[in-house]
Amino acid sequence: MTKHPQIICIGQAVVDCITRGAEADPLGLGKTRADSITLNLGGDAVNESFALASKGRSVRLVCAVGDDIAGHFVVNEASRRGVATDGISVIPDLVTPVANMFVKKDGSRSSVSSTAAMLPGYRPDPHLLEGAAVVSFASLFRAPLDQPEILADLIRAAHHSGAMICADTKLPTFRKLTLEDLQNVLPLIDYIFPNEEEAAYYTGENDLHSMAAAFHRRGVRHVVIKRGAEGCFASDGSDVFALPARQVPVVDTTGAGDSFAAGFIDALAGGGSFRDCAEAGIQTAAECVQHLGGV
Secondary structure (H helix, E strand, C coil), rough: CCHHHHHHHCCCEEEEEEEEEEEEECCCCCEEEECEEEEEEHHHHHHHHHHHHHHHCCCCEEEEEEEEEEHHHHHHHHHHCCCCCCEEEECCCCCCCEEEEEECCCCEEEECCCCCHHHHCCCCCHHHHHCCCCEEEECCCCCCCCHHHHHHHHHHHHHHHEEEEEEEECCCCCCCCHHHHHHCCHHHCCCCCEEEHHHHHHHHCCCCCHHHHHHHCCCEEEHHHHHHHCEEECCCCEEEEEEECCCCCCCCCCCHHHCCCCHHHHHHHHHHHHHHHHHHHHHHHHCCCCCCCCC
């Protein structure tokens, strides 16, 4: 096992098949054509770990893949990019999740995933989370971080190890988990990064201040609500501020939220202030959206 990584990213690894600029065939032959169709690595933990490694951070990726072509792609690319792979579980009975991503010409996207994303039988070893300055739960509410007992054990392990704990949220797909299911461990989370839709879904609130307050009431120390082209809204309960997004040409928004989290965590590991970390997240997200794919 790689000793004492600065940062550990735990969550999903996915291979994305990205179709960009699809449109109906003007010849009327029942065909659809696209500007490009490419394979890219994705998944929140993968995107964060790759972005952090590119910034010179020592990072371990904790995830599960199958012993298949897509799984080998994840392991080999992580190694090539300088990410520690000793936390990647290669499980023969698993199918590595593959998602179809459809990117419109304006950069907006939609996706299709399968039940492979449920990662049946995978239970991450809490010992893999020891020794880091920061542990990022990169896809909270998605497998394997969508089962209360597994998630609680992992968060407690990271906390007992002395790490700062970050959590990037996702809307549920195949299993539903609520904030109430995590009430005992939410106070251990130092920073949470929902986007605006996710914050509304999990809190039941419809304005930014109320969303942040709902997380604070449950014990989360710092709340950063990602707002896409509108930037972000941040609160620690007393210091509340909003930052605008960078004005850059948008090619693809895939992975922008993960890149925000990576930039924030990079600055956090470097001792940055709350506002400095949010600014770093904004900058890294802006860099991400200017190219195709999340990493």
